Amino acid sequence: MAKINFTSSRIDSFKCPDDKKQAFLWDTRAPGLGLRTTPQGSKSYIFQGKLLQQSIRVTIGDPRAWSIEQAQDEARRLQRLIDGGQDPRAERTARLLAEQQRQAEAKRQHVTLGEAWEVYIRIRRPKWSERHYLDHVRFAEPGGRPALRGKKLISPGPLAPMLSLTLPELTRPTISAWLEKEVETRAAQARLAFSALCAFITWCESQEKYAGMADLNICTNRLLKEIIPRQKPKQDCLQREQLVSWFQAVLNLENPVHSAYLQALLLTGARREEMAALRWDEVDFQWKSLKLADKIEEDGREIPLTPYLASLLLDLKIRNETPPPAHILARWRKQGKEWQPSEWVFSSPASADGKIAEPRISHNKALKATGLPHLTLHGLRRSFGTLAEWVECPTGAVAQIMGHKPSAIAEKHYIRRPLDLLRVTHEKIETWILKEAKIYQADDI
Template identity: 25%
Template sequence: MRITKSFVDKVEIPPAKSDGKATQAFYRDSAISGFGLRVTSGGSKAFIVEKRIDGKVKRKTLGLYGNLTVEQARKEAMKFLGKVASGVDPIREVKEKQAQRITLKDAFEDYLATRKNLKPNTLNDYHRSMREMFKDWQSKALKDISRDMVLSRHGKYGQRSPARADNGMRVLRAVFNHALQRYQDSSGKPFLAANPVDVLSHQRAWYKVEKRQSLIKDHQLKAWYDATMQLNTETTRDYLHLVLLTGLRRTEAATLTWDQVDFKEKTLTISDTKNSRIHRLPFTDAIEALLERRHKAKESPFVFPSDAERGHLSEPRTAIKRVSALSGVDFTLHDLRRTFITAAERLDIPAYALKRLMNHKDPNDVTEGYIIFDVERLRVPMQKITDFFLAHAGLKESQAPENMEQ
């Protein structure tokens, strides 16, 4: 039929499916091949144009009826078909123009959409870098972010924190690498000339940030423990104690749920780990007592609940500052993990047991793949580590060798 104003006004609206899902109907114009009307069960009427391009039928929505008249839609359809006749792909042309104008904000969101398995902490770090280092670049087109801008911004933030400056630039580099592959012309050539963050490598401008190697020393353990006992919140105190006694990563401990705790087998299991390998640890007497006490008063699926939106405890920065002030021991949550493994190593615990205690995996260690490790093999080493900490906290008679002091 010929699509006219009268036809569009009177066209029948297709019914929705029995389950309520929307449907649509297409009406093709008899005068201009490829020009048509799409009508949905919701009452929407839109003009379309279709044409086979490079062996595939491509469809473009020209606009809604009301925003466009029938005659205006016909003219737009003729322009589209004219370009196709001259060898141009109008849809690709529009996408290429959009790609050339892609902003950092849009490219970052697109990058995250393709990285569905990122850990919550990693996502938070990425967002923080974008929010702190590149807040004023969000609306800039990627092609307008230059090497000189990168060098200047890296140097500016490096004066405050070299580690954060490097981390932020690594995030920016990943977004640009993603964009180089994502946004290309019809011949497969990227619209971006290069990744501007590469200038940091060319100029050797990356900072040499030494990894933190701090931990709580033996003679500091009693002061640290006494300070934790002065915290007003029992949940935070127990959380700090569990991290020290297990060596768990901060998020692994914070997100621990009661279905991960087996009081019968006396084990706790972390399934969502950094290396994706299930991590199972046995209770020691102190860990069992801590968990039983918490279980009696449980009000949440989480072992360490919080009133916050996420439901579980987040990093207790205020409590850490208070414990540091009271004890004189400056520490981070990862320092507790380092303290745990350092104590384990000094207690002469076997190498494979050490790896399992920390859930470290060496991809180059072929032998490790053949060993079926029983969690019971870790029970004695775990108890030795707990006894060591309790002794230095003044809660248990020391059974450690005389030369354990660091």
């Protein structure tokens, strides 16, 4: 190969013949340094050498970006690598990979809590109940947008002040300051949000994209946990003498779906989400059973459909399958809508998913009308378990109806109560509650 001393004029004037795909010019001063050009006029400095008796070629760069002296220095450096037994191509690949890792790490350091939180709840959603998912959405609610109903703006969630912080900024002092402020106005929500945040940070450690970014000690720091007031056990529960007033108030509610739903919670001890998600195909009027979703049993649990509750659900079924008046149907047709019965037992046309969403308003209204103390929907579940003590039923049967996890060895491994055996216990409890509530006398049963 002919070699010449590289000069600026020679570099600029060098051209590729039209009958060739590329042409080369080689330097005499730096071993292996060459200039490659194409018929289109594209030029680049290259280095060519031999490693293990094989020719290798590496592109150095454009002559417009590299001076001759810089290209010569680079060619000598690459030749030294070959003399040392290294492949210049592998060395360049390693440098590019290191730079990519550096950029990826720099990008990782700028991931915010809000960005990672969205990924977290999207990935974990299939593992959660719908209520648990919505709680996590609410924790990170930025707020400030109008509510679906009314003119009020949605309040920010507990985690909203930290959504713009990067994961490395989630340190103990930062979390401590956030907790102290949140506890002042909403201690219960702060406790739940902190628990969710700890679960999120633990999850981050299992993800290559987020591992090592947030301080894992946040989840185990005793000082942080001391900021949160200790949660007191809830005691809200209907007493025997309050049953008459409670039933009268609930039966007088304008919304029959809410009325039946509240009574169903008390008469079954089911969790509010379990009962709200009940579909008509899970109600068996022939064999008197209900199939409820269960947070412990993956396939759900089957409980008896007691006589009084069956009458409530039968009324709802008739109501659900009765078409609305003709003028409403006509209006819907103009809007391109067709009426059909709801799949949900406790339906609500106003809710997004078609099932009952917020019965607490009706319940609180009923409690206020009768002067009864505050009682949560979960308090109705607690009331079922407590009132069952009056009937002296097997505690294991009551727990199975409510969907409690078995605690004793015998309950876990040996006792399997069939539906008919549960029915004896369940109907006994319902009869006693209705008798105390003066809904009907024992002679009427």
